[in-house]
Amino acid sequence: MKIFSAQQIYQADKSTIQKEQIKSDDLMERAANQLFEWLHSRLRGTQVNIQLFCGIGNNGGDGIALARMLHEHGYSIKVYVVNYSDKRSEDFLLNLERLKDLKVWPDFINKESDLPEISPNDIVVDAIFGIGLNRAPDDWVGSLIAHINNSRAFVLSVDVPSGLPLDEAPWNPDYVIQASYVLSFQLPKLVFFLPKTGVYVNQWEVLDIGLNPDFIANTEADFELIGRPEVLPLYRPRLKFSHKGTFGHSLIVGGSYGKIGAVQLASNACLTVGSGMVTAFIPKCGYDALQTAVPEVMVLTGSRDKYISGIEVPFQPTVVGIGVGIGQDDDTVSAFCAFLKKNKSPMVIDADGLNILSQNTEMLKDVPEMSVLTPHPKELERLIGYWDSDFEKLEKAKAFALKHNLVIVIKGAHTITVYNGKGYVNTTGNPGMATAGSGDVLTGIITGLMAQGYAPVEAAIFGVYLHGLAGDMGASAKGYEALKASVLVEHIGNAYAELLRQPEVEQKETN
Numbered sequence: 330m331k332i333f334s335a336q337q338i339y340q341a342d343k344s345t346i347q348k349e350q351i352k353s354d355d356l357m358e359r360a361a362n363q364l365f366e367w368l369h370s371r372l373r374g375t376q377v378n379i380q381l382f383c384g385i386g387n388n389g390g391d392g393i394a395l396a397r398m399l400h401e402h403g404y405s406i407k408v409y410v411v412n413y414s415d416k417r418s419e420d421f422l423l424n425l426e427r428l429k430d431l432k433v434w435p436d437f438i439n440k441e442s443d444l445p446e447i448s449p450n451d452i453v454v455d456a457i458f459g460i461g462l463n464r465a466p467d468d469w470v471g472s473l474i475a476h477i478n479n480s481r482a483f484v485l486s487v488d489v490p491s492g493l494p495l496d497e498a499p500w501n502p503d504y505v506i507q508a509s510y511v512l513s514f515q516l517p518k519l520v521f522f523l524p525k526t527g528v529y530v531n532q533w534e535v536l537d538i539g540l541n542p543d544f545i546a547n548t549e550a551d552f553e554l555i556g557r558p559e560v561l562p563l564y565r566p567r568l569k570f571s572h573k574g575t576f577g578h579s580l581i582v583g584g585s586y587g588k589i590g591a592v593q594l595a596s597n598a599c600l601t602v603g604s605g606m607v608t609a610f611i612p613k614c615g616y617d618a619l620q621t622a623v624p625e626v627m628v629l630t631g632s633r634d635k636y637i638s639g640i641e642v643p644f645q646p647t648v649v650g651i652g653v654g655i656g657q658d659d660d661t662v663s664a665f666c667a668f669l670k671k672n673k674s675p676m677v678i679d680a681d682g683l684n685i686l687s688q689n690t691e692m693l694k695d696v697p698e699m700s701v702l703t704p705h706p707k708e709l710e711r712l713i714g715y716w717d718s719d720f721e722k723l724e725k726a727k728a729f730a731l732k733h734n735l736v737i738v739i740k741g742a743h744t745i746t747v748y749n750g751k752g753y754v755n756t757t758g759n760p761g762m763a764t765a766g767s768g769d770v771l772t773g774i775i776t777g778l779m780a781q782g783y784a785p786v787e788a789a790i791f792g793v794y795l796h797g798l799a800g801d802m803g804a805s806a807k808g809y810e811a812l813k814a815s816v817l818v819e820h821i822g823n824a825y826a827e828l829l830r831q832p833e834v835e836q837k838e839t840n
């Protein structure tokens with residue numbers, strides 16, 4: 330699903346109005362109808378107090394129109410107009426008149442007003458600011474927002490949590506609605522998925538208000554949300570007469586004394602995701618352990634006992650995954666540097682492999698184009714420098730990826746794969762995956778997919794999704810706390826099965 334900027338959403342609104350020859354308040358009516366249906370189908374007339382806080386723009390207009398529909402269906406409502414500006418939108422004013430026609434009189438909240446009482450049992454509808462927010466809310470509006478947040482009521486935000494700008498960090502983190510649920514129009518917003526702004530969104534859902542589908546299809550978006558529909562077409566089915574050579578020979582280079590497990594996890598994941606063959610290159614100390622732990626993986630060792638030195642392999646791997654548990658010993662840095670100069674295979678680079686690159690930036694020119702780098706935020710910062718906001722982070726990562734023609738996988742709750750000026754936002758995974766070694770598993774997965782012929786950016790997008798799905802299935806079986814990285818590997822097969830599962834309706838039809 331595409332993720333549009335605020336500007337693109339306004340253009341989509343405009344093109345819909347033109348194409349369908351409707352008025353902008355018709356679109357607002359549609360939006361409010363969708364909001365109403367969502368709420369009504371859940372409440373089914375339950376007598377709960379619904380307090381609607383409406384701004385004076387179109388987001389407020391949505392709230393006022395929703396208030397009318399709730400009132401007409403007998404709900405107990407209280408409407409407040411948050412009067413933060415005298416530049417009221419036409420559709421807001423139109424809907425305010427329609428509400429007054431029903432003899433519903435909103436209270437106006439101004440600078441001087443007392444904050445209304447909100448019970449934890451109330452439902453709050455937050456329609457103060459939408460995507461038009463372009464400067465810091467006044468302090469009195471911020472205080473109202475903080476008051477709503479402190480009420481412990483269920484807060485339903487219209488389109489976006491009020492106070493959250495779409496393209497920069499909030500001016501004051503306390504002046505943003507902490508939404509229990511966000512009903513967002515047509516397309517999800519990038520801020521829902523970024524670490525600093527996603528915290529304001531507990532749950533979200535998109536409401537289809539029928540914006541011009543041609544416009545959406547033909548407009549290039551900087552970001553895309555990656556769910557099952559986006560991932561399924563990337564899957565490469567296995568053919569009957571294929572053999573292990575068809576699915577590539579992966580080389581995993583890594584490990585050091587005390588960190589051989591990282592290679593075990595990565596090579597096991599690489600094999601489990603379907604690489605035809607996997608060879609691990611490790612320091613001598615790990616030989617017995619790795620051969621015992623994963624007998625299917627072939628093992629080569631360097632000349633030193635505890636660290637990798639002189640990476641010599643007697644074959645040309647299809648793909649190389651390098652860096653997990655590798656450390657930063659001087660010999661290892663030299664070995665990595667020499668290996669980069671002679672290596673001809675595409676690469677996946679992780680962990681200390683990335684840290685070595687950050688400290689020896691001249692090595693970057695030898696990294697094969699289209700390689701996949703998989704940094705967590707700290708590793709990314711070492712690579713591209715400090716950022717002030719998630720938005721700056723993404724811009725810098727995009728520029729770095731473009732400059733070196735690389736794929737960068739920024740790991741996190743919503744891992745974002747950046748390539749060729751675009752960002753692909755993952756939707757699978759859970760906090761149980763915040764555990765040692767889960768990144769090593771991802772390195773193995775992406776390497777193993779590239780070995781099977783997935784293009785690097787596809788391997789990254791598909792791999793991140795599958796890794797998260799394995800995490801979700803692992804968490805269902807074990808719970809968050811007990812989810813270890815090895816459990817992720819165990820669930821790779823289930824994740825494939827889940828991805829390829831026929832939807833239930835189709836199954837019924839074929840039975």
Ligand SMILES: NC(=O)C1=CN([C@@H]2O[C@H](COP(=O)(O)OP(=O)(O)OC[C@H]3O[C@@H](n4cnc5c(N)ncnc54)[C@H](O)[C@@H]3O)[C@@H](O)[C@H]2O)[C@@H](O)CC1
Pocket residue numbers: 342343353356357360384385386387388389391413414418457458459460461462463464465466467487488489514538
């Ligand atoms: N345009 C359309 O056709 C549709 C718009 N819809 C709604 O319209 C919203 C956007 O509406 P608007 O563009 O009116 O913007 P908002 O309702 O988000 O904001 C209202 C206005 O306040 C001003 N403003 C921004 N920051 C402020 C601040 N800190 N203090 C005081 N004033 C400030 C801006 O000039 C802005 O236009 C969407 O989020 C959505 O809820 C929906 O009704 C669907 C259809």
Ligand SMILES: Nc1ncnc2c1ncn2[C@@H]1O[C@H](COP(=O)(O)OP(=O)(O)O)[C@@H](O)[C@H]1O
Pocket residue numbers: 680705740741742743744757758759760761762763764765766767768769770771796
């Ligand atoms: N809260 C979370 N929700 C979803 N996925 C997470 C979360 N925390 C971590 N992950 C995932 O777990 C992996 C952690 O990788 P990394 O930080 O490299 O760990 P390690 O170095 O221990 O292997 C990443 O793929 C990341 O996306």
Ligand SMILES: [K+]
Pocket residue numbers: 388455456457458459486487488489490491
């Ligand atoms: K809102």
